[in-house]
Amino acid sequence: MSESTRGIPRREFMKAAVAIGGSAALSACLDRGGMPDVPKGPSDLSTLPERQHAWNRFLATDDHGNNVAARHKILLFLNYRGDGTPTDAERETVERSLRSLERAYKRGHDGLLFSIGYSPSYFERFGATDVLPKPKALASFEDPKLDEQDAVVQLESDHPQLVLAAEEALLGNRDELNGVDVSGVTDVFEKADRRTGFVGDGLPADHQDVNGIPDSNPVPEDAPLYMGFKSGFKKNQASEDRITIQDGPFAGGTTQHISNIELHLDQWYEQDSRDQRVGKMFCPVHAEEGKVEGVGNNLGDSSEMTDECIDHVEDHARERGMVGHSQKAAGARKDDSPVILRRDFDSTDGGKAGLHFVAFQRTIEDFESTRTAMNGDDLAGNSSVGQRLNNGILQYMTVTRRGNFLVPPRSLRSLPTPNPT
């Protein structure tokens, strides 16, 4: 592999290796760049936060105080091997594996971040059907496949070698990482699916030679995502407190919605104008007033969804014939605060431009209401905007998969029962 890929720039090669996966990809990665020098995790693991989703304090921040996501990601979907419900011994196997990863690398964007979540199907093993709702189609025009694997592990790092190595460790293909003995989960789980991707300035432009993006290399050099704009502004993200489950057996945990979205950007980049893109992504006012420069770094720590945008969605639909994506999504706020925390990323899985939309929220209903706001159904029936036409960015995407997961607090993360005590 290293022989035939010598001419490929390093960044592209590393991303390709993550997408391909497996020990061959990892060793090719190591041949090329070696393993990054990353500190080990703490010897006292009790110093780690109880919230699996508490990542913000371990992320870098930009000049405006926005959290900067780790650049390389893997979603590893797992199915429980057994027929009935897990045993305590299996629970220990999983916990031992996860702890070994925590010891191997410090928690952080430049180390390793991970979480494990469980699906409604997993809890049905225990006869429990009310722990969290099953996934379903969330718009009249979508027909997604539903992800019902038992569990999902999300792995992230700025270092592609490191997410690959952590995945290999989980899959039992490595017994040492960073000088630490590690063990896997494959006595308990079998791999059901893996999805990969990346986010961050420059990575989408480096990987735009895929179906769904025109051949003109339109993705801006400094864009963090394929659609060419920054997202995840601090003020447009729910806080980790806001997404944390407050009561009940899983207090301290959160829920995770994972969808796969195919992007169709020929029209976006080759037919729409820059003003149309700004209007559809943010708000028509943003286009009119030229509020967005380049990929939107000038916006600071918010997408500037002022009342002029939020309170006038219906007016814009009726009188301007266009509504923006952010403008609609802002309608799902509670107590003036967003209810979902986006940790989404782009992907070239299957040779197609895509987005793995990973969102964390207190309840799956918070996600569903955000998505309902984004659909703008109420607008489309009674104004110029169509179901997808000029209705935010719906024209340019197709949701192909949806899955719901519960991410328990760390102390309950290994094969939890529905009513842990």
Next chain:
Amino acid sequence: MNRRSVLRTAGVLGVSSLAGCSGLFETRTMARAPPLVKNRPDAVYIPTHKEGMEMAGMAKQGRYRLALFYSYPHRFWLMGGGTAKQEKKVTIKDADDLHLMASVWDSKTKTVLPTGNVQAELSNGDWSDRRSLWPMLSQNMGFHFGDNIGLNGEGKYTAKIRVSGLDVRRTGALAGQFGDGATLTTEFEFDTDTVEQISYEKLDGRKGQKDAIQPMEMNMPMSHVPQKSDLPGRLVGEESSGDAKFPVTAVENSDFAEDTYLLVSPRTPYRRYPIPNMSLSATLKRDGEAVFDDALNATLDPDVGLHYGANVPSVRTGDELTVRVDSPPIVSRHEGYETAFLKMPKMQFSV
């Protein structure tokens, strides 16, 4: 493998490997579109040329009927909204192989469904392309969904067309129907010879005149709305705005509305195509007092077609009616419609 990979491989392997992607390399002998008419009127006008089209296939599911066509790639215009300059011309790109068009109608009432969303997924071996087609008006086809598309060379293509459920109000034999979408599949063969044999007629003698070319003769329903004399109810009047015609009737004792239905049926001049994706509102004044002042709801009826309407207490002699276009139609336009339906002043009717 995407197109760029094909090109790259082809570059390495040489010309002999090009069979199967000849469409990518042939220099077209046909001019793709003549220069636009100078001094186009702010109205519907005869375009520079008229193109035929080829049937790509048909499909059905439940009451949904689909016909798929293709022609030469077209220039067309998108309506962006939001900014002072609302319109964006889409030019023909080198990568465009054809203009794909879908028409969807109800098998029972033969009503074309000029609303909702149609998404096309074309595939050819490992290659695929998926996109939402733009709702469009063209003079020779009326309302349809379409876009210019680049294909993966000559060969057999599968088209999976996903039609979304309708969100617009439906009445009559359409009430309660088409709330759920459908996926319709058909196959077609693409070869450049067939495309180049599609008729192409320059209209040098008539181009730019205020008029519209004759619709294509097609063995399928077209999106015409009724003559104003065939609209239900009593004719309140007909006014024009932005070159669109707006007949208005008052319909009593109907299923459309509790009291009196104020029915506004905007249509293109000459061809009577419905004009969707528009926001309309109206004020009805009696003795100087507004008895109605609100939005008109887009409604699809098998007898009336797509129109806009609202329940009003009554419409009486002496009333003054104002109909406002709150936003011009954001439906995309083929040549000949792009300068019309843009500046649309309000209309006054004296009952």
